[in-house]
Amino acid sequence: MKTAVSERRGLAPEALVDELKVRARVRLNRARREGSAGATRLRDVLHEVARELGFADWEHARRVLSGLAVPGDDLGGFWHVPRTGILLHIWFSEYAEARAVLEQQGQGFLLPYRRQCFIVQAPFIEALGLSPDDPAWVEIGRDLVAAYGTPVWRALAWQRLHAPPGDL
CATH class of the missing domain: 1.10.150 (DNA polymerase; domain 1)
Incomplete structure (x- = not known):
């Protein structure tokens, strides 16, 4: 198995x-x-x-x-759900700053959005149709920007593609 x-x-x-x-x-x-x-x-x-x-x-x-895509490219809005505006997001124009905040907080998930990135909490990940408890998040340090293009990133993107239609 x-x-x-x-x-x-x-x-x-x-x-x-x-x-x-x-x-x-x-x-x-x-x-x-x-x-x-x-x-x-x-x-x-x-x-x-x-x-x-x-x-x-x-x-x-x-x-x-x-x-x-290469660093600095527009990664689109694939990892964002517009109807999550009521959930807390911390936006960053620079990845290094976002990564430092993620490490300092010790919680949250770092996601790409176009040429920026943002940190969210578990309810946002659930709104994407993903489980915040998936071991993949630990494996990539809860950082989809750094994990871009890796097999784990692809697996999470696959789950995102197959999330229930209301969550996309």
Whole structure:
């Protein structure tokens, strides 16, 4: 039987992008069956799916979810839920400052948002459809910015993609 850690390690780097492609194809095929696709192409639906997940367009989503972004790149709003405005967030324009605050607090979760980052507490992680008690958080020091592109980051991103629809 696989453990949670071995399952995390086994997620292929292209799995997140492939999931978005599948979603787009399913959506386009459904629209075609229903006769509502019109002149819509797969490319159009890929952009639509990407924007719904907090990215500017398909290429932006592909780059970020493939782990190809570099420090300073726009990482999109994938790790943010707009309806969480009532929850406490501490925003930072510089990662180093955010990391220092996270270490000083000894609690919280450091997440990326576009070219910035923010620290949140467990209720925000739950609003993302994730468990704040997942051992993956301890493994990455509760820092999704530093963990970007790693197998554990991919596993948490996969969970985020598969969160109940109301949580995305």
